[in-house]
Amino acid sequence: MRIRDIRITGAQRALGVRVILGAVTAVAAVAGVTAAAALPWPAVSTPPRMLEITPAPAEAVLACDGPVLALGRSAEEASALSVARPGAVTVGNDRGDEPGSDVLAQPTIEGEAAATRYVQRPDGREAVSAAAASSASLADTDMAGFTASACRPPQMKSWIAGGDTETGTTGILLLANPGDVNATVQVTVYGATGPVTPPGAEAVPIPARTQVALPLAGLAGGEQSPVLRITATGAPVRTSLQSSIIRTLEPGGIDTQSAVRPALDQVIPGLRVVGDAAGTEGASAIVRLLSEADTTATVTVTDAEEGTPVGDPIPVELTAGAPIEQDLGVLDEGAYTVSIRAAEPVVAAAWQTTGFGAGADFAWNTAAPAFADATLIAVPPGDDATISIANPAAEDITVSVAGLGDEPQDIAIAAGTSAVIDVTADKLYTIDPQGAPVHAAIGFANDSAVASIAVWPDAAHPRPVVVYP
Known part of the structure; x- marks a missing residue:
């Protein structure tokens, strides 16, 4: 077999080189693309556009509780509600006038029952702050003590952490619709077995400009530590x-x-321990808690003015939908701030008493929401009135407090402490935290009377709304 010589010309050799180089280049390009795909690419994102808009001020509507009510004073009807004592109201606006007012109907109450609503309209595009609060003292054979409450704006959802249905206790749930449109309310009771909507509480009609009173025993019968959720x-x-x-x-x-x-x-600012309850054993101060999810809440009691903890923080295990009460221990006479922190939202209120004998009084101190802007408050008639202002921040702040028409008083409040300020009852005050979030409460406390009113943000000033166009 003859094998022929194979000769490769220069042109063929050049063409082969080009083919090989092209193949190598293609492989390299593919490898580069593959490697680039495997490498992390730089993040390129555009934050969503957002605008913070403050709505024009609208009218502020405040609904008051009305008179103190008594249950079962009529021998003919044990479930009848009647007026026990009218309340004394302190009301006004920051212009030195009073807002407009009218009376809410109370069709199920015997006697003159004047639950009032106040309506404060803005001055053009300028908000006008208004505040109102009432108080009453009783010394009857079936009811005695002192009570005070603020007139509040209505809400679509609210919670009550207080009351019980044990023998000797009476609770009356007040539901006021100060608007011009009828409302329907569902009352959910959280108790030992979790949330329950009692028969008849699925859809309670609340006509416009009307207040309805419901005995607590008919809603939470048998519950010692109920929490109520009201959905309108x-x-x-x-x-x-x-x-x-x-x-x-x-x-x-x-x-x-x-x-x-x-x-x-x-x-919860302004828990003032006085009277026979000071320094004694027994549950003279407790906190009631509820969460709709399993969580652990940490309860801390601090001396209001010193800011030092009283005892160790108390961990409280919360089961979803089950209220629980925690004794705050022995507290000496003085002012305290109760703080609760949890990984899930909780509702909270602290109960206290001046003692357990004749002439004693008690109060539920509700948690106070934070506010950072100037807020007008009404201090109703009562003895030994104070304003407690808690600074939860890690920095010292200065808060301005002024009675209506008086010169402002600057109050320095160290980090983590509170200031307790003596004030004149039956008077309006402005609290201006100057941009620093604070919690505040109006308080009355002596050996035979105790009451607390948590301060809410000013209802006349609209909150900024974030809009994503």
Whole structure:
């Protein structure tokens, strides 16, 4: 077999080189693309456009609780509600006038029942702040003590952490619709077995400009530590709870508490321990808590003015939907701030008493929401009135406090402490934190009377709204 010589010309050799180089280049390009795809690419993102818009001020509507009510004073009808004592109201606006007012109907109450609503309209595009609060003292054979409450704006959802249905206790849930549109309310009771909507509480009608009073025993019968959730449809309602107690035929106090809101951090300022309860063993001060999710809440009691903890922080295990009460321990006479922190939102209120004998009184101190802007408050008639202002921040702040028409007083509040300021009852005050979030409460406390009113942000000033165009 003859094998021929194979000769490769220069042109063929050049062509082969080009083919090989092209193949190598193609492989390299593919490898480069593959490697580039495997490498992290630089993040390129455009933050969503957002605008913070402050709405034009609208009218502010405040609904008051009205008179103190008594249950079962009529021998003919044990479930009848009647007026026990009218309240004394302090009301005004920051212009030195009073807002417009009219009376809410109370069709189920015997006697003159004047629950008032106040309406403050803006001055053009300028908000006008208004505030109102009421108080009453009783010394009857079936009811005795002192109560004070603020007139509040209505809400679509609210919570009441207080009251009980044990023998000797009376609770009356007040549901006010100060608007011009009818509302329907669902009351959910959280108790030992979790949330329940009692029969008849699925859709309680609250007509426009009307306040409805419901005995707590008919809603939460048998519950020692209930928490109520009130959900409104159609129109917002203002919710509060009036409660009283009799111990072995002796009246043990009365109270009217406002609604609270769930939050991860709750602050209850102005818990003032006085009277026989100071420094004694027994549950003279407790906190009631509820979360709709399993969580652990940490309860801390601090000396209001010193800012030092009283005892160790108390961990409280919360089961979803089950209220729990925690004794705050022995507290000496003085002012305290109760703080609650949890990983899930909680509602909270602290109960205190001046004692357990004749002439004692009690109060539910509700958690106070934070506010950072100037807020007008009304201090109703009562003895030993104070304003407690808690600074939860890690920095010292200065808060301005001024009675209406008076020169402002600058109050320095160190980080983590509170200031307790003596004030004149039956007067309007402005609290201006100057941009620093604070919690505040109006308080009354002596050996035979105790009451607390949590300060809410000014209802006349609209909150900024974030808009994503």
